[in-house]
Amino acid sequence: MLDIMLPFYGREDHFRAAVTSVLQQDSDQWRLVIIDDAYPDPAPGAWARQISDPRVEYRRHEVNQGINRTFQECLDLSTATWVSVFGCDDLMQPNYVRRVAELTAQFPDAGIIHPGTDVIDADGAPARTIVDTAKAFYRPRGPRPRVLGGEELAVSITRGNWMNFPALAWHGPTVRGMGFRPGYQIVQDLALALDVCRVGRTLVLDDDVVFHYRRHRGSVSSWQAVDGTRFREERAFFLSEAETFDDEGWHRAARAARRHLSSRINAATQLLPALRAGDLHGARGLLAYAAGR
Known part of the structure; x- marks a missing residue:
């Protein structure tokens, strides 16, 4: 089964x-x-x-x-x-x-x-x-x-x-x-x-x-969150899905994908671990992603 x-x-x-x-x-x-x-x-x-x-x-x-x-x-x-x-x-x-x-x-x-x-x-x-x-x-x-x-x-x-x-x-x-x-x-x-x-x-x-x-x-998923790899992949995925959702007429889903708010909040939670690891470049990337940039 x-x-x-x-x-x-x-x-x-x-x-x-x-x-x-x-x-x-x-x-x-x-x-x-x-x-x-x-x-x-x-x-x-x-x-x-x-x-x-x-x-x-x-x-x-x-x-x-x-x-x-x-x-x-x-x-x-x-x-x-x-x-x-x-x-x-x-x-x-x-x-x-x-x-x-x-x-x-x-x-x-x-x-x-x-x-x-x-x-x-x-x-x-x-x-x-x-x-x-x-x-x-x-x-x-x-x-x-x-x-x-x-x-x-x-x-x-x-x-x-x-x-x-x-x-x-x-x-x-x-x-x-x-x-x-x-x-x-x-x-x-x-x-x-x-x-x-x-x-x-x-x-x-x-x-x-x-x-x-x-x-x-x-x-x-944990270590890729700290170094920002996870969020680069997620951003590209969500923006691509938003276009597909709009083509399908699922406009509420498209708006949710463009905002990807929970993913950005998750990125914000990884700022402190990145700073503790001394990864200032990664921390800047996480901050930008969390802010929607």
């Missing part, structure tokens, strides 16, 4: 915990494919090869391919009706697969399932950052599960991307037919969600917490 695709490049302890959380699912309707993006330390791969469960497959790249190409490979290798691109440092609760199955059965027109998610830190303790507080602010309110689609969904996730990408389950035939847009390292999940939205599929947002999203400074 669900292909869990796990691109790996990171800490071995986080990786082992992530894989173990899949093995502990209380439903057997899953397959796990680990794609090792040529991580320098061979120990995690050696451990993964020893897993005897026939539902687990391990692959390793000869050279590092990077996030976008590896994510696309996840879609290309998937075959199930539903697919998750699981984070190698995140955790599934034992009922994750079962809850996704319940929601897909209840909402057959869905293109994206967003199960309930909470946030943990590098040590696995509950965490709450400024970013997660902002996500909670932008996340739609109302009874759950809630179905969002069309321009309503486009406005919601463009105004503030409240989704936790590794927790999502995607409708396999839909996303395999479109793929991740090449060239993106940060906004590829938002771009794919908007593409799913454009073909008429919906997003189902649930509150039952079955997934732990790990927030820590070692993640790609």
Whole structure:
């Protein structure tokens, strides 16, 4: 029912915990494919090869391919009706697969399932950052599960991307037919969600917490935020989407994309870390971006 695709490049302890959380699912309707993006330390791969469960497959790249190409490979290798691109440092609760199955059965027109998610830190303790507080602010309110689609969904996730990408389950035939847009390292999940939205599929947002999203400074999105790389990519993406939205007649979504207010607020929160790192050039860029210049 669900292909869990796990691109790996990171800490071995986080990786082992992530894989173990899949093995502990209380439903057997899953397959796990680990794609090792040529991580320098061979120990995690050696451990993964020893897993005897026939539902687990391990692959390793000869050279590092990077996030976008590896994510696309996840879609290309998937075959199930539903697919998750699981984070190698995140955790599934034992009922994750079962809850996704319940929601897909209840909402057959869905293109994206967003199960309930909470946030943990590098040590696995509950965490709450400024970013997660902002996500909670932008996340739609109302009874759950809630179905969002069309321009309503486009406005919601463009105004503030409240989704936790590794927790999502995607409708396999839909996303395999479109793929991740090449060239993106940060906004590829938002771009794919908007593409799913454009073909008429919906997003189902649930509150039952079955997934732990790990927030820590070692993640790609965290260090690219500090050096400003993230925001250069986001600005180009949002301005391009605004033009597309206008062409589609989704003018509210176009305005949200041009303002990209939550992205600019996020940039402002990175000013202090940049200054602490002595990166005055990066700090000036972050300030300009936060101001909308």
